[in-house]
Amino acid sequence: MTLLRYSLRSIAGVKVRFALTTLAVIVGVALTVGVLISTDGLRASLNDLSGKIYEKYDFTVRAASDVGDRNEGVPLLPPELADEIASTDGVEAVAGLAQEFNVVAIDGDGNAIEPGVGRQLGFGWPESEVLSTIYVYDDGISRQPVGPDEFAIDHFTGRENGFIIGQRYDVATPGGTFDFELVGYLYFIDPETRVTLQIVAWDMPTARQLLHDGGGYDLIHGKLSPGASFEEVVAAIGGRLGPDIEVISQQENINESNQEFASNINLLRNLLLAFAVIVLIISGFITYNTFTLVMGQRIRELGLLRVLGAERRQIAQVVAVEALLVGIVATILGLGLGIGVAFGIRGALDSSGAHLPDSDLIIGGWTIVAAVVIGIGVTMVTATWPALQARRVTPMVALADDPEIDPFNRRRALIVGSAVGVVGLILLLVGLLAGLSTSQIVIPLGVGALLMLLGVNIVAPALARPMSLILGWPADRLFSINGRLARLNAARNPRRTATTASALMIGLAMVSLVTVLGTSFKQTLNDQLKDSVEADWLVCSGGCNNAEGALS
Amino acid sequence: MSDASTLATETTAAARAVEAVKVYGSGETEVRALDGVDITFERGKFTAIMGPSGSGKSTLMHCMAALDNLTGGQAFIGDTDLSSLTDKELTMLRRDRVGFIFQAFNLVPTLNAIENITLPMDLARREPDQEWVDSVIATVGLQDRLTHRPNELSGGQQQRVAVSRALASQPEIIFADEPTGNLDSRSGNDVLKFMREAVDDLGQTIVMVTHDAKAASFADRTVFLADGLLQGEMLNPTADQILDYMKILQVGQFVKGIPEGATMEEVLEYMKDLDD
Numbered sequence: 001m002t003l004l005r006y007s008l009r010s011i012a013g014v015k016v017r018f019a020l021t022t023l024a025v026i027v028g029v030a031l032t033v034g035v036l037i038s039t040d041g042l043r044a045s046l047n048d049l050s051g052k053i054y055e056k057y058d059f060t061v062r063a064a065s066d067v068g069d070r071n072e073g074v075p076l077l078p079p080e081l082a083d084e085i086a087s088t089d090g091v092e093a094v095a096g097l098a099q100e101f102n103v104v105a106i107d108g109d110g111n112a113i114e115p116g117v118g119r120q121l122g123f124g125w126p127e128s129e130v131l132s133t134i135y136v137y138d139d140g141i142s143r144q145p146v147g148p149d150e151f152a153i154d155h156f157t158g159r160e161n162g163f164i165i166g167q168r169y170d171v172a173t174p175g176g177t178f179d180f181e182l183v184g185y186l187y188f189i190d191p192e193t194r195v196t197l198q199i200v201a202w203d204m205p206t207a208r209q210l211l212h213d214g215g216g217y218d219l220i221h222g223k224l225s226p227g228a229s230f231e232e233v234v235a236a237i238g239g240r241l242g243p244d245i246e247v248i249s250q251q252e253n254i255n256e257s258n259q260e261f262a263s264n265i266n267l268l269r270n271l272l273l274a275f276a277v278i279v280l281i282i283s284g285f286i287t288y289n290t291f292t293l294v295m296g297q298r299i300r301e302l303g304l305l306r307v308l309g310a311e312r313r314q315i316a317q318v319v320a321v322e323a324l325l326v327g328i329v330a331t332i333l334g335l336g337l338g339i340g341v342a343f344g345i346r347g348a349l350d351s352s353g354a355h356l357p358d359s360d361l362i363i364g365g366w367t368i369v370a371a372v373v374i375g376i377g378v379t380m381v382t383a384t385w386p387a388l389q390a391r392r393v394t395p396m397v398a399l400a401d402d403p404e405i406d407p408f409n410r411r412r413a414l415i416v417g418s419a420v421g422v423v424g425l426i427l428l429l430v431g432l433l434a435g436l437s438t439s440q441i442v443i444p445l446g447v448g449a450l451l452m453l454l455g456v457n458i459v460a461p462a463l464a465r466p467m468s469l470i471l472g473w474p475a476d477r478l479f480s481i482n483g484r485l486a487r488l489n490a491a492r493n494p495r496r497t498a499t500t501a502s503a504l505m506i507g508l509a510m511v512s513l514v515t516v517l518g519t520s521f522k523q524t525l526n527d528q529l530k531d532s533v534e535a536d537w538l539v540c541s542g543g544c545n546n547a548e549g550a551l552s
Numbered sequence: 553m554s555d556a557s558t559l560a561t562e563t564t565a566a567a568r569a570v571e572a573v574k575v576y577g578s579g580e581t582e583v584r585a586l587d588g589v590d591i592t593f594e595r596g597k598f599t600a601i602m603g604p605s606g607s608g609k610s611t612l613m614h615c616m617a618a619l620d621n622l623t624g625g626q627a628f629i630g631d632t633d634l635s636s637l638t639d640k641e642l643t644m645l646r647r648d649r650v651g652f653i654f655q656a657f658n659l660v661p662t663l664n665a666i667e668n669i670t671l672p673m674d675l676a677r678r679e680p681d682q683e684w685v686d687s688v689i690a691t692v693g694l695q696d697r698l699t700h701r702p703n704e705l706s707g708g709q710q711q712r713v714a715v716s717r718a719l720a721s722q723p724e725i726i727f728a729d730e731p732t733g734n735l736d737s738r739s740g741n742d743v744l745k746f747m748r749e750a751v752d753d754l755g756q757t758i759v760m761v762t763h764d765a766k767a768a769s770f771a772d773r774t775v776f777l778a779d780g781l782l783q784g785e786m787l788n789p790t791a792d793q794i795l796d797y798m799k800i801l802q803v804g805q806f807v808k809g810i811p812e813g814a815t816m817e818e819v820l821e822y823m824k825d826l827d828d
């Protein structure tokens with residue numbers, strides 16, 4: 001009990017240092033928790049969306065190769081096939097689907113509208129209302145485009161770019177740039193939901209002409225008659241399908257789509273987690289330095305405990321208990337702050353143009369497990385070495401003039417530290433100059449930064465003495481006796497000076513890192529979204545033909 | 553050697569050293585702090601150890617109290633040969649059988665007086681004998697200071713806490729290294745009286761290093777150490793007797809210490825050093 005009290009009071013004795021240490025771990029935990037919560041939420045709302053998208057389609061006919069990463073070259077389905085399926089018993093309605101990416105509307109000033117973080121999609125208005133996922137925006141004047149001279153645009157894009165209903169605009173399509181009359185705004189699935197798509201739509205014959213050069217459909221969605229079974233219908237139309245064409249059920253559609261969301265979200269999540277890991281590594285350095293420093297400052301007290309009969313184990317426990325307390329506090333506060341971070345990430349997503357449906361705050365079991373493992377784990381792991389050092393404290397340490405466990409080896413520190421630092425620097429340069437993609441860059445940058453920090457951490461004590469003497473010279477001049485005392489004091493115990501200095505340095509590095517990350521955060525999110533989420537969301541919502549495979 | 557230890561087993565020795573040697577460093581920097589010390593500390597007695605600075609007094613304390621290892625010879629607490637114990641057993645011995653008081657830095661600064669006093673028992677996860685602890689505290693007069701932290705106590709009070717701590721767990725023997733060295737003479741006197749009472753009333757065994765002849769006069773027996781060797785001892789000496797004895801020892805040192813072919817000035821300088 002007294003030992004626990006001793007730990008608590010020792011923490012209280014260096015409150016500020018422990019507060020900063022805990023803060024560092026809190027930030028790491030909060031980032032991780034925030035990423036997990038927000039990606040869980042994202043997953044839930046996307047799954048919710050795919051449920052809504054496929055709600056209407058009881059089955060979908062598609063080219064058998066039209067799966068996986070959905071590259072170009074998937075053959076189109078002939079229009080006659082749609083008619084044949086429509087005439088099959090048990091099929092109530094059928095709608096072919098035609099779409100193409102990189103269809104760009106040109107605004108009133110003659111500028112092609114910017115894709116932003118989204119993708120620009122040309123779309124044929126489905127000919128069956130019960131099977132359509134796009135709708136006329138309810139503003140009183142919008143209507144569905146009919147005939148080769150009319151088009152509609154989604155209301156987000158239209159209003160943002162000043163498209164006025166009733167005026168004529170150019171649209172760049174695979175078949176060339178033509179002008180059409182804008183007859184209405186449209187929305188996809190839900191008027192308030194936007195997944196950074198820009199949709200331009202024509203009626204189906206016009207779209208097929210413009211997008212597929214008069215060819216067939218990307219997909220054919222179907223609706224069953226009341227009472228008809230999916231199996232019977234598949235059996236009935238099976239004979240008419242070629243070997244390269246397959247029929248999938250609503251559930252298969254949803255599963256495939258969810259799976260793709262999941263892999264895209266995992267990609268996003270891993271990228272965000274990489275930031276959290278960097279912060280955690282820095283927190284690790286800070287906790288390590290703090291525990292080493294605090295252990296060093298109290299080494300005489302620990303020696304006294306040994307004189308009074310404390311076992312080595314009990315001394316190590318003192319350090320471990322302090323780490324545990326820091327870890328527990330950091331975990332709890334980090335979890336709380338993480339919810340805030342989750343809202344922040346959500347806000348960043350929204351401001352980058354994705355208006356996803358709101359989802360409930362999901363704090364999954366794994367999120368809590370991760371917070372505990374990280375918050376307590378980081379502190380306990382980084383406190384392990386100081387705790388092992390504490391085990392080596394002998395009673396005689398209490399009586400030594402200058403108590404130290406390990407005599408400091410300056411040469412070794414310089415050599416090992418520089419070597420580690422140089423390797424880190426090389427990795428950093430490789431990461432920066434080799435022209436890797438955002439996700440590839442993380443490893444060399446992360447490991448490089450880690451090694452550089454480690455190197456500086458090792459070298460610092462060896463340089464502290466000359467540095468403090470040189471840097472202290474002005475203080476010496478300016479503040480006479482106080483400056484001189486400070487300077488000599490700094491030089492007297494180089495290891496303590498260096499530990500304090502490198503804690504400051506690492507703190508500073510952390511602040512700059514967070515700033516840099518903060519500014520690059522949106523950009524990265526945008527890239528990431530552009531690379532995957534909406535593209536596949538779109539692919540899975542409409543059809544998958546000819547989508548430039550975002551994941552390829 | 554085996555004869556000597558068999559013999560000692562039959563006596564009431566609380567602790568003893570046999571041919572104790574302690575060497576610090578090696579080669580040119582080698583220091584023989586103990587050069588073959590044979591000494592027995594009897595149970596229930598208050599022993600003072602005196603000697604010039606650097607004579608090995610502290611080293612002897614540390615090696616007897618299982619804080620440090622001897623280079624050669626043996627140290628016993630009761631019948632236990634310290635050199636035969638593992639690190640863990642030494643820890644247990646410090647915890648359960650030995651008390652230690654330093655000149656300074658005796659208390660854990662973040663724990664209050666009573667927490668410091670019961671710390672050894674807490675470390676041993678042993679319930680303190682409350683009656684005993686109360687009586688120790690009453691004897692030292694610390695009743696109304698128990699919740700004070702060390703930095704809220706005077707030097708004398710801190711040292712009384714340290715003595716209480718050593719007594720509270722009722723060890724077989726207490727080693728005190730210049731316990732009054734940092735105290736003014738009144739506080740020092742209080743502490744010494746208290747240790748004397750512990751021996752007389754409670755039957756405690758205490759071994760104390762001191763520079764001060766007056767402090768040594770509280771002891772039942774005073775032994776003199778110089779150059780890592782036992783020089784002699786006195787039973788129940790007065791302060792004056794001790795001072796006289798020291799002078800004789802110093803002359804011995806003095807004669808030993810004069811370098812050959814020294815000038816008169818160097819001899820005078822050397823004498824001046826001894827006076828300090």
Ligand SMILES: Nc1ncnc2c1ncn2[C@@H]1O[C@H](COP(=O)(O)OP(=O)(O)O)[C@@H](O)[C@H]1O
Pocket residue numbers: 576577583584585603604605606607608609610611612
């Ligand atoms: N840890 C140590 N390392 C090297 N020499 C030491 C150490 N401790 C003590 N000594 C030397 O051993 C001798 C005896 O020291 P000590 O026992 O402290 O003497 P005293 O307590 O009588 O003043 C002195 O010469 C001292 O310098």
Ligand SMILES: [Mg+2]
Pocket residue numbers: 609610611729
């Ligand atoms: Mg001494």
